[in-house]
Amino acid sequence: MKKALSTHFPVYLKPLCLLLFLCCLNWACKGPEADSRRNMLAGETSPYLLQHAENPVHWQAWSDNIWEMAKAEDKLVLISIGYSSCHWCHVMEEETFENDSVARFMNENFINVKVDREERPDVDHVYMTAVQLMTGSGGWPLNVLVLPNGKPLYGGTYHPTERWMQVLTEINRLYREDPQKANEYADRVAKGIAEVNLIEAPAAEGIPGMETISGAVELWKNDWDLQWGGFRGEQKFMLPSNLDFLLDYAYLTKDQQAGEHLRKTLRLMSRGGVFDQLGGGFYRYSTDSEWRIPHFEKMLYDNAQLIGVYARAFKFYQDPEFRETAERIFGFLRQEMKNPEGGYYAALDADSEGVEGKYYTWSGADLKSLLGGEFDTFADYYGIEGTAGQNKADWVLYRSQSDEAYAQKRGITLPELSALKSNWHKVLMQERSQRTRPGMDDKIITSWNALLVTSLVTAYEAFDNADYLKEAAGLFARVMEQTYDSGDLQHSFKKGAATQPGFLEDYTYMAQAAFRLYQATADEAYLNTAEELIAEAEARFRKTDSPLYRFKKDDELIAAIVKTTDGVLPSPNTVMADLFLKLGHFKYDKAYLQQHQEMLRLLSGRFLQSPQNYAAWGSLLLLQQNNYYEVAIVGDQARDLQAEMNRNFLPNALVVASKMPSELPLYDQRFVAGETYIYVCQNHSCKLPVTTVERALSQLNEKDSLILSLPQPF
Template structure:
């Protein structure tokens, strides 16, 4: 048994019986590398990662490979979801080496933690050859390796961000041009980005949902947005039977998923489909939204009210086995002669529509799953008797906060009080489990091994947005008070001399380089979420200093955002909503006005406690004179 047996990460515990002498990241392993003058193998993955399992089985469970690793290296295992700061640094290092990233991420470090070579998945023979090559190079050419590592480490420092900020007040409209560029990067047949594998990028979908109607025809981005959401809803990437989305599709059609299901994807896609349903009243979107919420509550909700991070791709050692069906299995449960419409609707073939004779439930045309409710009830009973994929039981602040935002939007759109109460309870559970009001500390995850891991910037920024959304819904000043404490904490532990904020907390162990996360990928970047949090907090508390901080961040990033709008989509949405296409926001006194009275208004209506006025209309971060009757309010909105 190695040094992982006392960890809490399910990913690390998966490796506790490997013959490799794995260490968790920490002083014990790092000091061992220095004292014994050995290079470090840093291997990063996560519990639901299929190729991580493959490499473990082929190499890390193999005695011959383990002996080679143990003799010549200090071997460190890291759960990328437990320590995203470490993953961020060494994934950037891999990219700096000109190599493609992914997981498992295997990076070779000098004893001082500086990287000099790396890769992702290696077959056993390639891995052993590489181990021997690295060992020989370290013995015979250590100084050259150190020089290379010093260079990579120096380039990891984000020191030149935001040096040439744009003047936001003098910018010509940039959203129309961004829509044209985005449309060129989207698949006109199946939606989403052109390439495969195809990942949902919720920040991009949210940008396309947020733009005014007049911009939806530019480059046909509105049609392309709906095309993606419809194809994803029909595809194998969506679990037609149990609800919820897999992490990505291995093909361009959204047909074959990589079967792992992540909380962060589903949390954000709940919000996407809620807003898309609000705009379109498309019944398919509503069904996907409700099935996804049901999946999360059924499969990923813990006893403490927080949600787990993921379901594994594999069960019984086979990728996707829990989700797929042979024709004979289906025919036994649902005889073809009586259920031919079901077989046709879900593209079921006698020889399988996927590999090894298996079928993935996949719709080529729009059907509501409710149409086949009886068939699905039979299949659910049968599937629930199978060996289930493992659950990664980590509970992370950032992903739970993203879910709270999604559920609050879903509750608003569906006018569903049960979902609203669930969302507000989730916010309460986050506050109780992942924050400490006495010490004003914020934790990255609910459980820990030796000492708590302090929250990272994405945790804090997402939590800030959950507080802002809770305030929008309830008008309770308690959320604003929590948000002000949060802002102070971020200022103390994440700020620096630049306009952006450190991902890594000053309370955690220090790494070889500070990182400022800017790119919006499958999750919005921590700095873009923080920017939006500052916009809202400044707006609600009438605090222009915070709004100025947010605008400075936008000014510093917009040049990059215009050049690559798909991967700066969250930044562009914030800029559009607050600067270029600002929304009408009505602050109202809930003591004298009900929500029902405001339903007919084409504006976001936010209750505000203890205000002397009844209504105040704001456009972006600029507000008009207060008014005290509904007709005056309507006149102001009509004039706008």
């Protein structure tokens, strides 16, 4: 998230210039000695919590006991939320939480709680909502001062030490001197959090038509950066749900501008400094509008989803650059983030040796020394500009043009350029391997690994490469083995770590991964697992008198969480609605389809108001307003024909295959020994079977066979 984040006082507090004087406190009676540098986090397994285990602050992990302590001692609770690869979390720790005088004040006046937002996304979501309501922005580290009943009184993000002490002093004074005012304000904030999570039924019945959907997109276009791709702003994030929606929208509406904008966005992202040009994989976000200077942490969930985005984009545009990008992301994940025993780690830190990006950036002098006579060609290719610029100490590599354009400019062939790049990468990666590596957050998070399974299946379909399917199946099996037992799914696993019950996203993302594996393999065990996980989610998370689902089973926090926005992760409610659509069509299940309709009707207005925040819901709206097909391939050659079919971009078609007789509705009575037939169906009514993919594609609605006539590569 943003580094420069709002830290405003609540509106009723006047700006004060405080002269701080901290008296000597009886440290020993409050806990461990300051010089022991140990607190209650030493026994935790979260890398983020362990980073703070030697702070002089008396941190403890989140538990129900904190509220009893706060009431017994009549103290505010200070909740500080972050994650191990968060750069500004590290900065605030070094500046503030390792400061003995600050720690003494915190220990004397507050119950201090550290939360890993990746272990407890529920806690993070509630208090992030509070901070956004109070300040208009959010990010990490997320620091919240709450009453002993859990209701927030103050919230902000990164604070320099002096500002932090001002905040603590003034909020603590307010609580002591005017508790009624403090409670009234906290009540208002808590009410606001509850209202954010309350999704009321729309006044109008029905789901908006294509004209209304397109009108919302036209307004959204005002926020598109048509020069550099992505969306306007000082910082740029790669938001997979938005990119996937634009793929679907460009295809189904023939919108040339949307198609061109998306292709430019995907190219500039993968050519920019926000993509690790040497090691592969995307960094967290770009700190500028041109994708050049990244925030250097690498997250599994970003890279997992972007494999799928680029694989789908390859099917749509048939651009080999997109295939290469997906392959390089997967190569990075397998090389850098895979646990040798199975599963993928959560994140790589932005910092090494206390400096953000030090592991990844280069000085001009080092590059000249390492590359010798090839430096000028390398510098031209990777955007190292001018003689003066070559002396800069922290170059981030990026590409300003395609390989075809660069090779033509230099008068070399593509194979010659490929050989040069291979040698450059070998030399520089060898040098990089001698550096101090960024820290690894070695939690294996169920939901994030499920996203990777889904994207690997998509890559298998797009590239017809069995390695992706093999990895997807192995990963799914490993996660299920470690996290699932008799209906109970755990949120993450790590050797020696305590388990946390799964959230809605764990169940829905794993169900989605299981169904995608069923589509790819026709193994009904995956289908059964998908439906089992859906049933568990229904039993654990369904809201009373609503088609939506709570984020967690129990509502012990100050507000129930109903996550519906599609941000860096798709809303688990969106994924649930998508599963109801696909399984409803596949199994002719009217209950699934009705549930899908009710969820979509409830959220369609949110998409119209804010498509950038509800893009995955927008993709479901597109399927509602365009012909949706079931394509069943049955017979001995079903898998081969399915592979051929899946190389086409068909967002509005559910493609399944079976090599043997089956009583599942789409296959029932359609197997003919010695023959393989393709059945193109719509709302369970099928056209005459055909024997070739070409003929099956011709049976699809002609407008759905669109190939955009887009400009040549720039």
